[in-house]
Amino acid sequence: MQYSQKVLDHFMKPHNVGKIEKPDAEATEGSPACGDQVSIFMKVDPKSHVIKDIKFQSYGCASNIATGSIITDMAMGKTLEEAKDISWKEAAEELDGLPPVKMHCSVLAVDTLRKAIKDYEIKHNLSEADVFSKETIVEELKKVIYPKVGEDIVTLKMVKYVGFEDGIAIIDLEIPKFDKYRENVAEEVQEHLEQYPEIKEVKITM
Numbered sequence: 001m002q003y004s005q006k007v008l009d010h011f012m013k014p015h016n017v018g019k020i021e022k023p024d025a026e027a028t029e030g031s032p033a034c035g036d037q038v039s040i041f042m043k044v045d046p047k048s049h050v051i052k053d054i055k056f057q058s059y060g061c062a063s064n065i066a067t068g069s070i071i072t073d074m075a076m077g078k079t080l081e082e083a084k085d086i087s088w089k090e091a092a093e094e095l096d097g098l099p100p101v102k103m104h105c106s107v108l109a110v111d112t113l114r115k116a117i118k119d120y121e122i123k124h125n126l127s128e129a130d131v132f133s134k135e136t137i138v139e140e141l142k143k144v145i146y147p148k149v150g151e152d153i154v155t156l157k158m159v160k161y162v163g164f165e166d167g168i169a170i171i172d173l174e175i176p177k178f179d180k181y182r183e184n185v186a187e188e189v190q191e192h193l194e195q196y197p198e199i200k201e202v203k204i205t206m
């Protein structure tokens with residue numbers, strides 16, 4: 001697998017590694033694609049909402065470490081609103097790219113950062129917990145990466161239908177029959193959606 005020099009640099013000498021004692025906000029997320037995890041801890045200025053300090057701990061692969069390193073570099077000194085806008089594509093670009101099968105590592109890092117920001121907002125009454133809806137499912141599907149090209153399945157128009165009724169999520173995917181990633185993608189969709197207590201069953205058709 002071909003990694004950029006920047007990925008290798010951040011993997012071998014990651015920035016902002018560790019844990020912040022008594023953080024203002026934190027989050028730990030796991031990637032359904034591979035089981036790897038990352039934790040993010042933050043100190044936030046209560047007036048300006050600028051991220052004063054941010055650290056991460058990785059329980060994962062080389063790209064997990066490199067994306068944890070770059071995402072914390074990118075978020076440091078930004079306001080929460082600015083940090084929220086960092087996308088997984090920007091994080092990957094900042095690393096001079098990631099192999100397509102490793103793009104989900106960047107999704108995981110950004111997702112964890114956003115969950116940590118949400119943690120801060122909820123603790124400080126700046127926002128409420130998200131209300132579950134069909135839109136939540138679509139947003140979750142945007143985190144499923146088609147490993148052949150390193151793009152999400154919603155952008156690639158592989159999701160033909162999303163339904164949610166009586167606790168059942170119905171997802172219609174369009175993936176060619178002999179595509180070697182077909183089963184992986186379906187499995188990942190299943191795992192992404194299973195984590196929501198509002199979803200009792202996931203029905204995937206292809």
Ligand code: FES
Pocket residue numbers: 031033034035036037060061062063064102104105108
């Ligand atoms: Fe899953 Fe890197 S976070 S392989």
